[in-house]
Amino acid sequence: xxxxxxxxxxxxxxxxxxxxxxxxxxxxxxxxxxxxxxxxxxxxxxxxxxxxxxxxxxxxxxxxxxxxxxxxxxxxxxxxxxxxxxxxxxxxxxxxxxxxxxxxxxxxxxxxxxxxxxxxxxxxxxxxxxxxxxxxxxxxxxxxxxxxxxxxxxxxxxxxxxxxxxxxxxxxxxxxxxxxxxxxxxxxxxxxxxxxxxxxxxxxxxxxxxxxxxxxxxxxxxxxxxxxxxxxxxxxxxxxxxxxxxxxxxxxxxxxxxxxxxxxxxxxxxxxxxxxxxxxxxxxxxxxxxxxxxxxxxxxxxxxxxxxxxxxxxxxxxxxxxxxxxxxxxxxxxxxxxxxxxxxxxxxxxxxxxxxxxxxxxxxxxxxxxxxxxxxxxxxxxxxxxxxxxxxxxxxxxxxxxxxxx
Amino acid sequence: xxxxxxxxxxxxxxxxxxxxxxxxxxxxxxxxxxxxxxxxxxxxxxxxxxxxxxxxxxxxxxxxxxxxxxxxxxxxxxxxxxxxxxxxxxxxxxxxxxxxxxxxxxxxxxxxxxxxxxxxxxxxxxxxxxxxxxxxxxxxxxxxxxxxxxxxxxxxxxxxxxxxxxxxxxxxxxxxxxxxxxxxxxxxxxxxxxxxxxxxx
Amino acid sequence: xxxxxxxxxxxxxxxxxxxxxxxxxxxxxxxxxxxxxxxxxxxxxxxxxxxxxxxxxxxxxxxxxxxxxxxxxxxxxxxxxxxxxxxxxxxxxxxxxxxxxxxxxxxxxxxxxxxxxxxxxxxxxxxxxxxxxxxxxxxxxxxxxxxxxxxxxxxxxxx
Numbered sequence: 001x002x003x004x005x006x007x008x009x010x011x012x013x014x015x016x017x018x019x020x021x022x023x024x025x026x027x028x029x030x031x032x033x034x035x036x037x038x039x040x041x042x043x044x045x046x047x048x049x050x051x052x053x054x055x056x057x058x059x060x061x062x063x064x065x066x067x068x069x070x071x072x073x074x075x076x077x078x079x080x081x082x083x084x085x086x087x088x089x090x091x092x093x094x095x096x097x098x099x100x101x102x103x104x105x106x107x108x109x110x111x112x113x114x115x116x117x118x119x120x121x122x123x124x125x126x127x128x129x130x131x132x133x134x135x136x137x138x139x140x141x142x143x144x145x146x147x148x149x150x151x152x153x154x155x156x157x158x159x160x161x162x163x164x165x166x167x168x169x170x171x172x173x174x175x176x177x178x179x180x181x182x183x184x185x186x187x188x189x190x191x192x193x194x195x196x197x198x199x200x201x202x203x204x205x206x207x208x209x210x211x212x213x214x215x216x217x218x219x220x221x222x223x224x225x226x227x228x229x230x231x232x233x234x235x236x237x238x239x240x241x242x243x244x245x246x247x248x249x250x251x252x253x254x255x256x257x258x259x260x261x262x263x264x265x266x267x268x269x270x271x272x273x274x275x276x277x278x279x280x281x282x283x284x285x286x287x288x289x290x291x292x293x294x295x296x297x298x299x300x301x302x303x304x305x306x307x308x309x310x311x312x313x314x315x316x317x318x319x320x321x322x323x324x325x326x327x328x329x330x331x332x333x334x335x336x337x338x339x340x341x342x343x344x345x346x347x348x349x350x351x352x353x354x355x356x357x358x359x360x361x362x363x364x365x366x367x368x369x370x371x372x373x374x375x376x377x378x379x380x381x382x383x384x385x386x387x388x389x390x391x392x393x394x395x396x397x398x399x400x401x402x403x404x405x406x
Numbered sequence: 407x408x409x410x411x412x413x414x415x416x417x418x419x420x421x422x423x424x425x426x427x428x429x430x431x432x433x434x435x436x437x438x439x440x441x442x443x444x445x446x447x448x449x450x451x452x453x454x455x456x457x458x459x460x461x462x463x464x465x466x467x468x469x470x471x472x473x474x475x476x477x478x479x480x481x482x483x484x485x486x487x488x489x490x491x492x493x494x495x496x497x498x499x500x501x502x503x504x505x506x507x508x509x510x511x512x513x514x515x516x517x518x519x520x521x522x523x524x525x526x527x528x529x530x531x532x533x534x535x536x537x538x539x540x541x542x543x544x545x546x547x548x549x550x551x552x553x554x555x556x557x558x559x560x561x562x563x564x565x566x567x568x569x570x571x572x573x574x575x576x577x578x579x580x581x582x583x584x585x586x587x588x589x590x591x592x593x594x595x596x597x598x599x600x601x602x603x604x605x606x607x
Numbered sequence: 608x609x610x611x612x613x614x615x616x617x618x619x620x621x622x623x624x625x626x627x628x629x630x631x632x633x634x635x636x637x638x639x640x641x642x643x644x645x646x647x648x649x650x651x652x653x654x655x656x657x658x659x660x661x662x663x664x665x666x667x668x669x670x671x672x673x674x675x676x677x678x679x680x681x682x683x684x685x686x687x688x689x690x691x692x693x694x695x696x697x698x699x700x701x702x703x704x705x706x707x708x709x710x711x712x713x714x715x716x717x718x719x720x721x722x723x724x725x726x727x728x729x730x731x732x733x734x735x736x737x738x739x740x741x742x743x744x745x746x747x748x749x750x751x752x753x754x755x756x757x758x759x760x761x762x763x764x765x766x
Contacts, residue, residue, distance in 0.1 A: 038736035046747060055464035058493050084633060126417070132427045136439075143443035143509075149493040157498065161441070181413055211661050211710035224660070229682045230635070293636060293678070293687060306665045306676070319665035326663075329713055489763055520765045 021331070023343060030338050033331050048318040053079055053153055053287055056315060060305075061147050063320065066109060069102040070298030071320065072151035074305040077232065077294030079153040082287055082309055089234075090278045091155035096234040097271045098142065098150055099296070100264045105134040106299035107257045107264075110351045111182070114254060117344045118195055119381030123182075130178055133171050140164050155281035165272050176265060183258050194387045196251040199338065200346035203248060206333040213301025213323045215256045216330065216350045220248035226297040238270040250349045257351075287311070298323055300351050324352050341383040438511055443492045445512040446485060448527040453506035455481050455529030455543030459496035465489050468496065472531060472540050479531035481543055487515060488523045502549070532567055534596035536603075541596050544571070563594050611684050614657065622649055635685050638676075643692045643701045646677070651707045653679050653688060661710045662687070666718040668749045673699045673722060694724065703729040721748045 024032040044063055048056045060071045073095060080086065087095070108131040115123030135145040141160055142148040150156050186192060202212065207220040217224055223244045227235040243259045245252040289311040296303050301323025308317040327350045335346050429436045438444070460468040460483070467489035472481050485496075485507070492509065500506040517523050529543040541547070541563065551558040551568045558564045569575045590603045615637065619626060625645035630638040641649060653659045662678035677690045694701060703726040704711035715726045716735040723746040726732060737747075745755055 038734070038738070041736045041738075043747065051464060055462070055495075058464040058491060058495075062491075081633070081636070122418075126421065129421075129427045139442060140439050141441075143441050143494070144492070147491075147493075149443070157494070164441075178417070181417060185414060208660075209709045211708065224682060229685050231685075290632075291638075293689070302662075304663055304678070306663075306678070308667060317665070317667045319663070321663040325713065326710060329709070486763065 021347065023335070023340075025340060028339050030335050030340065030343060033335050035328055035331055037328070045318055045320060048315055050314070052313045053309075053315065056318070057151055057153070058149065060320070061149065061151075064322065065146060066106045067102065067298045067300065067303070067322070068147050069098050069151070070296050070303045071305070071322075073099060073296040074294040074303040075307065075318075076151050076153045077296065078292040078305045078307040079287060079294070079309075080284075081292030081294055082290045082307065083284060083292075085154065085282055085284060087155045087282055088279045089276050091280045091282075092232075093234045093271050093275050094156045094160060094280065095151065097160075097268060098138070098148055099233065100268050100271070101134060101138050101141075103299045104261055104264050104268075105131050105138070106351075107261050108134065110257060110299075110348075111254075114345065114348060117348055117377055117380055118192070119384035126178075127182070130175055133175050137168050137171055140168060152281065153287075154284040155279070157281075159280050160275065162275075165275075169269070169272060172265060172269060179258070179261060179265070183262070186254060186258060190391050191384060191387045192254075193251065194391070195342075195384055196254060196345065197247075197249055199250045199342050200334045200349055201247065201249045202330055202334050204246075206330065207248070210330045210333065211326050212330050213326050214298070214351075215253055215260070216301065216327050218242070218244050219252035219256045221246040224302075226295050226302050230295065232296075234271055235267070237274075238267060240266055250345055253349045300324055301327060324350070328352065341379045344377050344380045438513060440511075442511050442513070443494055444510045445487060445492070445515055446490065446496055446507050447510050447512075448483070448485070448507050448525060449505055450527065452502040453483075453500075453527055453529065454502050454545040454549045455483065455527075456501055456546045456549075457483070458499045458501055459507050462495045462499040464493065464495060465491045467491070479533050479540070481529045481531050481540075482526050483529070484524045484526045486524045487517075488520060532563075532594060534599055535593040536590060536595060536599040539596045539598075541594070562592050563600070566592075566594050609684065611686055614681065614684070614686065618649075618653075621652065625649065636687050636689070638689045638691060640691045640693075643694060646690065646692055647702050647704065647707060649690065650677060650679070650704060654707050657681060658683075659688070661704075661708050664704075664711065664714045664718060666722045666724060666748070668696075668722060670750055672696050673724065675701070675718065675724065677704070699724040700727060701725075702727055705729055720746075722746055723749065 022034040022036070023030050024034075044059060048059055051059060057072050057075060060075050061068050063071050076087075108127050112124045112127040112131070115121070115127065138148065139145050141164065142150050142158065150158060202216065202220045204221045206212075207217045207222050212220070212222070213224065221244060223242060225242045227233070228242050240263045243256045243263070245256060287309050289309055291306065291308040294305045294307075303323060304319075304321040306317075306319040307315045310316050330350065331347065334349075335343065338346055457470060460470060467486045468483065469486075470481055470483045472479065474480070494509055496507045497504050497509055500508075529545060532541045532544050532547055533539065534541055544567065547564060547567045548571060551564050558568060566575065590599070595603065611634070615629070615631075618639070619629070622641075622645065625641050626639055627642070628640040630640075632638060650661075654661060659679040659681045662680050664675055664677045667674045667676070673694045673696055675692050675694065677692075679688045679690075680686070681688070692701060699722070701724065703715055705715070706728065712729075712731070713735060715729055716732060718724050719726060719729075719732055720734050720737050723744070734741075742755060746752065
């Protein structure tokens with residue numbers, strides 16, 4: 001059968017962010033995928049060389065909106081690695097609090113979007129309402145919902161007021177029952193099992209070959225987590241588990257993320273209750289010549305920063321590697337052989353930083369019908385409806401009221 | 407299949423009863439938490455005009471111009487709200503007990519004309535009496551004299567500014583000594599003129 | 608579980624001819640200098656036999672030569688090994704690492720377009736990040752990079 005590929009975009013009126021995937025299909029099956037990135041390239045590595053070490057933290061924070069803590073965390077660890085200095089204990093606890101708060105709101109955002117792609121719009125609305133509680137917690141602690149401006153080479157910039165902690169603990173206690181309900185709902189729902197089990201499988205060998213990171217690799221049985229492998233922050237002060245499953249399909253990725261959220265709440269509560277006293281800053285005066293490497297477990301995997309200094313005011317070379325850079329090429333292994341209706345959920349399953357599954361283009365081999373991102377999401381939702389009717393699942397009445405537009 | 411639905415229906419009823427999470431802005435005003443980082447604002451009483459905030463700003467959202475206005479030398483410091491990233495570095499670097507520029511809780515900052523999107527403050531300048539160049543803001547020099555106490559008397563620029571502010575000396579005394587030579591050392595001088603009069607050449 | 612000292616001793620005996628310098632920076636960081644010809648056999652050993660993970664490669668333009676660092680992580684003992692190769696600045700050429708692991712595919716495309724290094728044996732060396740309008744042979748991360756875009760805006764943008 002002849003295969004034709006017709007590109008759409010990337011600057012198309014219907015798309016929201018420019019990045020796109022060209023899927024080549026034969027009938028209903030996807031045969032090949034070509035990932036094209038680079039439309040958001042801003043030259044941050046070169047920009048970081050113009051700033052001082054302290055100012056560079058703010059540029060680095062704005063690499064991504066959702067993983068806004070993981071980049072400064074890795075960068076400050078890299079600068080501290082050059083001078084072999086450690087931040088004081090209270091600063092480590094505060095850094096852990098901010099990092100786990102960000103993990104929660106990022107996983108909740110992804111859960112909502114996954115529900116939207118599968119057709120469960122109620123889940124979308126409810127999970128994002130839950131996410132507002134976390135964003136309020138971050139606003140109380142750091143002053144902003146997203147770019148927290150708390151990290152500094154040597155410690156943190158601002159302290160946590162002990163009067164705020166009872167309010168924060170109350171909000172955390174409000175979230176926990178709803179999360180547990182979501183976990184049980186996902187575990188028991190047969191339609192979700194039919195849509196996500198066995199779909200988009202990333203085998204263990206492929207995960208090792210592509211060096212996949214984060215929940216993408218933990219769902220395939222590769223037990224990697226920077227928080228357990230490296231001693232940093234306050235992660236070794238308390239008991240928590242690393243979640244590893246072995247099938248590697250989309251269902252496992254959903255399960256890994258929900259269970260990670262429950263562990264995050266455990267870590268957050270421990271940190272708030274056992275915050276030690278002391279300094280929050282190590283007052284680094286001078287960065288000697290040398291090079292340093294810093295890592296951190298972002299919600300999507302391991303972030304890696306490499307900083308080289310020559311004794312001056314700012315970095316001479318700053319290399320940034322986000323975890324999605326290693327996870328995106330795994331599409332070559334997961335999407336071949338899948339149906340078109342499953343394409344949107346497979347592309348969303350690795351949680352690309354700021355979900356870029358809106359920028360999809362599909363071409364038919366005969367060149368007759370062309371789908372864009374919205375059509376693919378609609379196809380996925382129709383597939384869920386078909387499964388619901390087949391399994392006789394009763395649709396809850398609220399589904400009709402809250403089904404919003406795409 | 408019935409039990410899971412009850413669990414979710416309970417949540418649905420709770421959601422209906424409580425209502426949406428969003429606040430009712432603009433019908434009711436919305437005040438953020440006390441630690442919210444809003445728009446930075448200059449403080450007339452505390453700011454000394456030292457430009458530390460301009461040096462540390464990561465987004466280069468603060469700049470200044472030194473001009474002569476109505477016979478006085480004035481430094482105008484501008485803070486551009488549309489470039490500001492609300493990080494709080496200016497407040498952390500401010501030498502006047504972190505009160506010269508302070509982050510307020512204003513967040514409703516939309517405007518129509520970008521040319522008007524800045525706040526400014528004016529500080530009086532002290533000029534060199536030999537070359538006319540800018541030494542610094544007067545309040546900044548007085549801040550230095552307060553900080554170093556009696557060591558002020560080691561530097562003619564510092565103690566003359568301080569005594570002139572206290573009203574203990576006036577201009578006439580210095581008019582007599584205008585000879586372009588050694589007596590220039592007792593005037594208010596910028597660094598280059600001070601070196602020239604002391605070391606010569 | 609192997610220990611850090613054993614790993615380093617093993618590497619030093621196995622690749623004695625190739626290793627020019629080892630810098631033991633801290634318990635978790637090691638920097639090893641090797642010539643470009645030794646890259647593929649040594650990375651194959653580290654990736655497959657020691658079970659390390661390929662992290663990333665970072666290219667630096669020092670004014671005298673171009674350096675590429677390949678970072679590998681051995682998770683069980685929390686050791687990060689960085690292999691440093693130095694290339695000639697006029698004509699930087701090195702063998703591609705895609706024969707060892709698939710993870711090196713994208714980063715070699717990025718270093719190729721940002722620093723101008725040629726990777727022999729790479730299956731698909733086209734542009735990854737820069738736009739199609741970017742001129743050829745202009746490498747942004749080099750120290751002698753000059754602004755080529757006359758229409759670029761460099762101030763607040765308020766006329």
